[in-house]
Amino acid sequence: MQLHNQQDALPWPAVTSRREHRCRRLYRTTARQSGNGIAINPIQSFEGIGRQTRCRIEPQAMREPNLKPYDVPRNLDQDAWFLYQTTSIPYYELCARLCEEFAELYNRFITGHGLHGAARLDYWVSRYLTHAENIRRGIGFIKNGGDYMPMIGFLNSPATDYRGLVEQPLGWMSYEQRKQWDQVFERLSYACGTGSETLRNNETKGGHWLNRQSIGEDRVYLDRDNGHMGDLARAIHYAEGYGIMSPPNPFPKHPVDIGERVSPGTPCPRTGVWVPKQWLDGANDFSLAFCVQGHPMQPAYQVYWGNPLDVWADFPMPDDDDVEERSITLTETRAVDTTWYFVSQPTAQTVPASNLHLRCEAGQACPKSGYWITPAKSGSRRYFQQGTPMPEVISDYGSTIWQWDSDQSDPKL
Numbered sequence: 001m002q003l004h005n006q007q008d009a010l011p012w013p014a015v016t017s018r019r020e021h022r023c024r025r026l027y028r029t030t031a032r033q034s035g036n037g038i039a040i041n042p043i044q045s046f047e048g049i050g051r052q053t054r055c056r057i058e059p060q061a062m063r064e065p066n067l068k069p070y071d072v073p074r075n076l077d078q079d080a081w082f083l084y085q086t087t088s089i090p091y092y093e094l095c096a097r098l099c100e101e102f103a104e105l106y107n108r109f110i111t112g113h114g115l116h117g118a119a120r121l122d123y124w125v126s127r128y129l130t131h132a133e134n135i136r137r138g139i140g141f142i143k144n145g146g147d148y149m150p151m152i153g154f155l156n157s158p159a160t161d162y163r164g165l166v167e168q169p170l171g172w173m174s175y176e177q178r179k180q181w182d183q184v185f186e187r188l189s190y191a192c193g194t195g196s197e198t199l200r201n202n203e204t205k206g207g208h209w210l211n212r213q214s215i216g217e218d219r220v221y222l223d224r225d226n227g228h229m230g231d232l233a234r235a236i237h238y239a240e241g242y243g244i245m246s247p248p249n250p251f252p253k254h255p256v257d258i259g260e261r262v263s264p265g266t267p268c269p270r271t272g273v274w275v276p277k278q279w280l281d282g283a284n285d286f287s288l289a290f291c292v293q294g295h296p297m298q299p300a301y302q303v304y305w306g307n308p309l310d311v312w313a314d315f316p317m318p319d320d321d322d323v324e325e326r327s328i329t330l331t332e333t334r335a336v337d338t339t340w341y342f343v344s345q346p347t348a349q350t351v352p353a354s355n356l357h358l359r360c361e362a363g364q365a366c367p368k369s370g371y372w373i374t375p376a377k378s379g380s381r382r383y384f385q386q387g388t389p390m391p392e393v394i395s396d397y398g399s400t401i402w403q404w405d406s407d408q409s410d411p412k413l
Helices: 018-030 076-085 089-112 121-145 149-159 162-166 175-202 205-210 216-223 233-241 353-357
Strands: 038-040 057-059 256-262 272-276 289-291 300-310 327-336 340-343 359-361 370-373 382-384 401-404
Touching (some): 076 272, 089 149, 089 401, 121 149, 175 205, 175 233, 205 216, 205 327
Antiparallel strands (some): 256 340
């Protein structure tokens, strides 16, 4: 078993079908085995479209594509909005803050149980504070030189540290504490992992495209899209569920600059979102890409449905079990040539960066009128007037920290 993209420890979104439940059980089983030649990228998994479930389990050897069309309706403004959101400075600051909040929560639980110095619990608290510092270093690299590349690793590390965390003794937590610990980690893991994935194709795909005639068996890595594949509605849905972003309705218009174009392998002339020509020609089976100036442009990735896979074929199953029910249809990709066109970001910013830094402890005066939330309680969103004392919420979370909600729209009736 080989786990690609270093996403092997991510928590899963909520199970929505029996098929997804089985696929997750398969992942947890095979993740402890080796030699099966399977690659799994859970952060992109389980994007249900109709009765077809996307579980990116990829064979090591390149197969002939089935080329069953991926004809899902597409929304350029939606996908471009998501890519610009997950590469914005406010989003990266949010990721840093989520790492800090997880460390603070973990430290309070350790303190409450008198376990400082036990095992390596303190190390993991410190590690997530370091993750936050590294992400802010990455923000500095972007602001000062437009260098996004270090951010890939800075975001990937906190998202994939789950295995090390759970190797520590955690049975000392109460049920409610462990539940909250898991929820806070899942939120930061999804946020950081999503941000890393938006950038990941910038690492090698352009170079692989330039050398495509000589890479031999490595062609399988060129054909694998390591970024956000296909329609991004489900990714936005998950992010909204975790409270990471609040999508607008409708999505703002993202103009396409036909005059700014570039080919795969050519240095990217401008950091931002790019759309392949095939999309503009009406194809539904291609994805947008966020590309970094100076790095070779990646190829376009054509998305298609592969052959159904019986994920339990090598496991004993009841005689009356439905093979069709336990099978999944895989989403696969192949690298193709294209002409990329730049997709401009709307001038209006939905979230002022300065607001994302606002936080206030209980008992302190509210620094700004608006909607605030606290991780100490689900459904805590409330409107406070500037100067109003922020209330304390009694919970296992510890001290109450109120945070400025990025969505300042009034509640929908």
